[in-house]
Amino acid sequence: MSKSFLLGSLGWVLAVCCLIGGGWTQSLQAKGWDREPVQPLPVCTRLFQDKVRLGRQLFHEVRLSFNNSQSCADCHPLHRWGADGQRHSRKADGSQTVMNTPTVYNVRYYIAQFWNGRVRTLQDQVEEAVRLEMGSQWPEVVSKLAQDASYRQSFAQIYSDGLQAANVRDALAEFMRSLLLVNSRFDRYLRGESNAITPLEQEGYRLFKEVGCVACHQGVNLGGNLLQKSGIFLRRAVEEPVNTSVQERVEADRFQLTGNEEDREVFKVPALRLVTRTAPYFHDGSLPTVEEAVGRMAQLQLGRSLNQADIAKIVAFFHTLEGSLAGECR
Ligand code: HEC
Ligand code: HEC
Numbered sequence: 081m082s083k084s085f086l087l088g089s090l091g092w093v094l095a096v097c098c099l100i101g102g103g104w105t106q107s108l109q110a111k112g113w114d115r116e117p118v119q120p121l122p123v124c125t126r127l128f129q130d131k132v133r134l135g136r137q138l139f140h141e142v143r144l145s146f147n148n149s150q151s152c153a154d155c156h157p158l159h160r161w162g163a164d165g166q167r168h169s170r171k172a173d174g175s176q177t178v179m180n181t182p183t184v185y186n187v188r189y190y191i192a193q194f195w196n197g198r199v200r201t202l203q204d205q206v207e208e209a210v211r212l213e214m215g216s217q218w219p220e221v222v223s224k225l226a227q228d229a230s231y232r233q234s235f236a237q238i239y240s241d242g243l244q245a246a247n248v249r250d251a252l253a254e255f256m257r258s259l260l261l262v263n264s265r266f267d268r269y270l271r272g273e274s275n276a277i278t279p280l281e282q283e284g285y286r287l288f289k290e291v292g293c294v295a296c297h298q299g300v301n302l303g304g305n306l307l308q309k310s311g312i313f314l315r316r317a318v319e320e321p322v323n324t325s326v327q328e329r330v331e332a333d334r335f336q337l338t339g340n341e342e343d344r345e346v347f348k349v350p351a352l353r354l355v356t357r358t359a360p361y362f363h364d365g366s367l368p369t370v371e372e373a374v375g376r377m378a379q380l381q382l383g384r385s386l387n388q389a390d391i392a393k394i395v396a397f398f399h400t401l402e403g404s405l406a407g408e409c410r
Contacts, residue, residue, distance in 0.1 A: 117294040118285075118302055120267035121186065121353075124409035127258055134234050135255025138248060143224045145172035145214035152252075155213065156184040161357040161402075162259065167365035172214045178331040180365030183354050188257040190304035190348065195363045196334045197307055197348040202253035203246070212331070218245040261353065264403035277400045284397025287390055292382050301351035302401065307334060310345045310362070313383035333363075353401050370395055 138144065139152045150172040156162050162183035168176040179195050191197065193205035210216050222245050225231045235243035238251070266285075268276035277285075288294060297303045310333075334346035347363055360366070361373035371391050378386045386394075 116270060117289065117298040118266075118270070119300045120270045121189075121260055121262045121264075121300050121403065121406075123262050123406065125258055125260060125406045126409050128238075128254055129408065130234075130238050131251045131254035132258045134238065135251040135253070135258075137234075138252050139255055141225075144210050144216060144221055146216045146220070147172055148224075150214055152184075152209065155181045158184075158259070161185065161354050163354075163358045165359060167360050169213075172216075177213065179363050180360060182350065183358050184256055185259045185261050186301055186351060186353050187304075188260065189300050190351070191306070192348060194331070195347050195350075196332065196337060198337055202256050203249040206249040206252045221245065221248065258406070260406040261403040262406040264353075264401050266397075266400040267403060269400070278396075280393060281396045281400050284393035284395070288394050288397055291378060291384060291386070291390075291394075293377070293394075296349045296381065297352050301353055303349040303351035306349045307346050308349050308381075310347055311380045314380050315345075352398060353403075355401070356395065356398050357402065370398065 139156075139158075142148045142151045144151060155164050155169040155177075157164060162185040163181050167180060168178070169181045171177060182195070187193065187202065193199050193202065194208075199205050199208060207218075210218065210221060222243060225248070226243050232243055235247055239247045241247070265276045266281075269282075288297075296306055296308050299305045334343035335341070337343070355361075355373075356370055359370065360368050361370065367373045367376060371388075374391045374394050375386055378384045
């Protein structure tokens with residue numbers, strides 16, 4: 081059994097535990113979501129609001145980058161569904177990212193972060209983003225923020241050890257946990273509002289299941305809980321990287337982490353919640369439209385070719401998936 085498969089199954093088990101732990105068992109049974117491969121996101125969050133506020137400020141803080149030129153929000157603009165829409169984003173040092181920038185919404189339920197799932201926690205994800213995308217060293221970041229009395233005060237109020245790199249990462253992680261887009265029309269449909277989505281959109285969901293997309297795009301995020309090969313039936317045309325900087329070796333497929341041949345072109349299955357909003361598509365941003373991405377997926381992963389009408393139905397279903405920002409649970 082491959083490591084990817086094991087990791088994937090583990091995520092699934094974890095996801096199920098989270099659902100049960102969240103006290104959803106009863107309502108799951110009542111509404112019959114347990115028979116569906118896609119589940120609704122929880123409707124509200126329970127988070128440490130002071131950390132969320134501090135994290136939001138840090139998310140927009142250019143001093144996290146080595147030359148004070150860039151914040152997380154430059155590549156992940158929150159008013160643009162959490163991704164900048166570029167094929168490759170510009171980093172603080174002016175060079176380009178290797179991978180396409182994914183959204184920061186709904187990331188808390190992923191089995192692991194980044195396209196190749198190389199880190200497990202949001203804290204570790206922040207650790208890397210600050211070094212690799214923003215070109216900073218952590219001691220520098222902490223000393224720049226410490227010059228600001230309001231940061232010193234905010235950190236001291238929340239954390240017994242005050243302003244520390246680990247606490248910067250913790251606050252940013254807590255903020256990202258708040259970025260949940262909930263109560264989508266599709267979630268309402270799953271919860272029993274049968275007319276929350278149109279017959280065409282229902283047909284799209286039926287096709288999405290029937291064709292086999294749900295084998296990989298499933299759970300609360302329609303992805304994010306498995307690692308899979310991109311190109312199971314058809315090998316993807318792969319562009320070899322032009323040079324092998326540290327970043328290019330890290331930001332790549334799973335093979336770059338494990339060295340196992342079977343992990344070539346293996347990625348975390350991307351979530352599809354905001355898929356109509358986050359063009360371009362695939363880890364390399366190589367496909368400009370969602371219709372092309374759907375058609376290509378059917379060929380690559382399932383060995384099928386879908387006609388334009390079927391693609392349009394699946395895309396219509398995708399339009400039902402995005403929700404609005406979750407509030408605090410009361
Ligand atoms: C220069 C643009 C850029 C900046 C600045 C940036 N990111 Fe990213 N972000 C990316 C790219 C590109 C990836 C995908 C890299 C990969 O998977 O190898 C990514 C991945 C992520 C992910 C993982 C999402 C997933 O689908 O696995 C999260 C979460 C994230 N970034 C949050 C942040 C935070 C928080 C900051 C600020 C500390 C930040 N990013 C700064 C471009 C950027
Ligand atoms: C065997 C697993 C698997 C199956 C089956 C599968 N996908 Fe995917 N899907 C993936 C992986 C892995 C990627 C990432 C591909 C890449 O970046 O090269 C992906 C990417 C996508 C993307 C692009 C998302 C983005 O943000 O870039 C879309 C859209 C998509 N899939 C839709 C579908 C549809 C529709 C089907 C059914 C026709 C389907 N997938 C079937 C694994 C799968």
